[in-house]
Amino acid sequence: MRDFSSIDSTAFDLIVIGGGVNGAAVARDGALRGLKTILVEKGDFGGGTTSWSTRLVHGGLRYLEYFEFNLVRESLREREILLNTAPHLVHPVQLTLPLYDYSSRSYWEIQAGMILYDILSFDKSLPNHRMLRPAKLRQLFRAVNPNGVKGGSQYYDGQAEYAERLCLEIILSAQAADAVALNYVEVSELQRHGDRVIGLTCKDGLSDQTFTIGSHERTMIVNTSGPWVDRVCQQGVEGSTPAPIGTTRKIGGTKGSHILVNPFPGAPDTAFYVEAAADNRPFFIVPFLGMYLIGTTDLKYEGDLDPVKADNDEVDYLIAETNQVLPSARLTRESVRFTYSGIRPLPYAEGKKPGSISRNHILFEHAAEGVKNMVSLIGGKLTTHRRVGEEAVDWVYQQRQQPVPPSPTRHQPLPGAILPNDRRITQAFADYGDRVQPEALDHLFHLYGAKAVEVLALIDESADLAEPIVSYLPDIKAQIVYAIRAEMAYNLIDICRRRTSLAIQANYGYDALAAIAETLQRHCGWDEERCDRAIQNYVTYMRENCIPDYVLQSDALETPKAPAIVG
Incomplete structure (x- = not known):
């Protein structure tokens, strides 16, 4: 069970609601510039719009026909x-x-x-x-x-083939700069007093615990919840009276x-x-x-x-x-x-064709709706997430009436970046080449970058972690343990859909579930009941989100069964 006691007693400078790539970028930028920062995400990091994109980092060629030259230049x-x-x-x-x-x-x-x-x-x-x-x-x-x-x-x-991992690395970079980042935490109330949000009531989706994120007179809140922006704004409560932040539809x-x-x-x-x-x-x-x-x-x-x-x-x-x-x-x-x-979190534009709605992002200041210390991101895309973070943190400093320090994110590499003359790949092949297949080593460095050495280090603890998860893919069992220990994965959906690409490559992930469950029992302390429940939840998620209805109606896909339990 997670401990939120220290959060209850901390007043943060910056509170970010939403842990997609844009929220992650805001949290990282804020923490790197010295703000006491916390981010909460109701699901998993990158589990919403970030994981639904075409995974291109592009200038937006077609935006030229709508004369959005500034957006194209910014994106490029x-x-x-x-x-x-x-x-x-x-x-x-x-x-x-x-x-x-x-x-x-x-x-x-x-x-x-x-x-x-x-x-x-x-x-x-x-x-x-x-x-x-x-x-x-x-x-x-x-x-x-x-x-x-x-x-x-x-x-x-x-x-960006692994858009979810791009988001995760931004989160990890924010944490390294002392930000607090919590997945599976939903905002249930925005506590209002006058023209400010003075705190957030939150619920931990893993334990049903309720806790409060406190604020002080210069705390700023950035709502980057994507398609859920309007829903978050409706959570406003003043005393015991519902007081939504604004009544106009934004998304x-x-x-x-x-x-x-x-x-x-x-x-x-x-x-x-x-x-x-x-x-x-x-x-x-x-x-x-x-x-x-x-x-x-x-x-x-x-x-x-x-x-x-x-x-x-x-x-x-x-x-x-x-x-x-x-x-x-x-x-x-x-x-x-x-x-x-x-769902793309585009600006609400009555009567416009979907393709003609601007892809430019908007930082909507809620001061016009009576709340001075909150802004909501409308729009935004994978390519421009870093710029969104920079703009949002600039706004925070301006509202706090402080000098705006420069953002370091234009030049600071992400944690897994492998730069020229980096010898870690060569060293890893020398150290693990006799235990891990070359294609698996190559895959790990594509997926984790420089942090692949941390995954490989787990093999020194237990040799079985060098084994493949499924025979026809290069992923190894060490990745499962690493996802739980180092990457805030809490369920099979996190592991298969966002920490790895097993859900996409391994028959909707079904072919990997037995090996994953066995590894979680052997190395992460999961018991039979937890594994069985996790498999059931995973199958439900796949059926509701990823498996076409015509497949489900034909019963062409066999439902996986719980694996044999490790003794």
Whole structure:
């Protein structure tokens, strides 16, 4: 059971609500600049919008058509910063944009946009774009549908395959700077007095304990709860009287869904950025963890935020549009290995089409609604999270009427960053090469960066932790123990979905559950009852969030059984 007694007696300078990538960035920036900081997240770190993205760190090429030049410039600058401060998690990726006669932009309009994209990324380390005439496009990609093709373009952006781990490393960096970060803690009340929030009543989702996060006269609160921003604002209570913070709706989310499929005939070596033939909506086909990530949809959404799942129509749409541009793929519903879906926390914009709603973020100051020490983030995306953190902490210092110190996050690497001349990889192969397969060592450094040596050190405690979790993947059992001991994982969903990618790669994670449960019993003190309950909760989560309804209706997926218990 977690102990919250020290929190009850501490007055924090900065309270962050929401532990996605933006909230993590605010907490890290605040702690690094010397603020006494606490972050609370109602679920797991990175478990919301962060884990629902297309995992691209990009400038937003299509934002140019809405004349959001400042957003594109900001995004391209942040892309470059991430390539340098998180090189183990953010990598360059080439994108190919095929153009057809049904495309909404002509060849020359795309070329003009690409030139502007290069100009706005004048300080980049990535190559400039190149245009492709129809013959060249067909030469490079013989599987591309030739009917009506007008050519194309190639350019570079960034990819963060492990977006959840990017978020986690930001949290770990914040903790190293003395921030308190708590997952599975939900804010149940914003305690108001006059024009201030004077404290937060919180509930620990792991133990049902209730505790209070206190404040002082200069405490500032940053609400980065994404799609749940409005819900948090409704938790205001003055004395015993409900007093919501504002009555205007701020979030008008849109639903975005993705599917994952195995490599298929004609699958491109690079990422594709495609305009759908059915409705001209842009979507991506991206190489991802040995598979292909296809998405996203962009639909207005007014339903429940928990849970959200790709529906059958969305799956069919993404399959059909992929087959349209790459006819030899011949994807079907049976090709889909995993799905995920979530809600973008976009500004509420009545009457606007989802694709035309600005992706720029807004720091909404609640002073206009009678609360002076709170701001809510509306919008925000994976690429610009660091900038969101910097802006929010600047606001905190301004409200506190203090000089604003410079943010160190533009240049400070994340904990796992492996920089030039780092010898840890070479040393790890020398130290563990006789106990761990080379592909597993390589995988660990891709997943954990420099912190892979901490995972490997667990093997010195027990040799069985060098064993693979499933035979066909490079993940080893030490990662399970490390997730519990060092990464604040509390359940199988945390381990399979966010600390590793087993949920995506191992048959919805089902193939890994027996080995995980055995390891947790042997090394982490879990008993049979806890493992059995954890497996049941995991299966429920997968059914409600990731397994398509048509699969569930067909009973094509066997429900895993609890493993044999270690004696």
